[in-house]
Amino acid sequence: MTDGIEDKKLAGLLTAFDLAYQRAVNAVTNDRDLDRAFRRVTALGDHVQALREQLTLMRATTAAQLYASDDDRSYSKLAERVGISKARAAQLVTQAKEADMKQYDSQLLTDQQRDGIACVVCQAEPRTMRPVGRSDQGQVFACSAHPDSEVERAG
Structure with missing residues (x-):
């Protein structure tokens, strides 16, 4: 299909969305x-x-x-x-x-891992680490030397 036809379809969907929103607002207001x-x-x-x-x-x-x-x-x-x-x-x-980062369970991590100081794979505190995911307390890291397969198995 051409871009023009797709743009018209999207415009129609947006109009329908606006109407549905207005109906919902009216239901609340009334x-x-x-x-x-x-x-x-x-x-x-x-x-x-x-x-x-x-x-x-x-x-x-x-x-x-x-x-x-x-x-x-x-x-x-x-x-x-x-x-x-x-x-x-x-x-x-x-x-x-x-x-798109992996989510780590903070209860399975040490304090240093949760704080982003220690590697989530080996618990070392190297100078060169890379971000590999998040926990509910923030971003977590792994040693740059660990392959992705090891990082995926951690946490």
């Missing part, structure tokens, strides 16, 4: 039971926030794909290509990479 209205508006807000977070990640992932598809891998080129600042381009690519 509810005379204020307790129920509060629960409904909270649910609506939570749902819209979740959609926003998903779209934000999709945008970052798409920017990272554009970045990876360029042989030069330049934030300046990406920024120019999509009409954002170089700093924002770097943020989007980093956001996509972080979202």
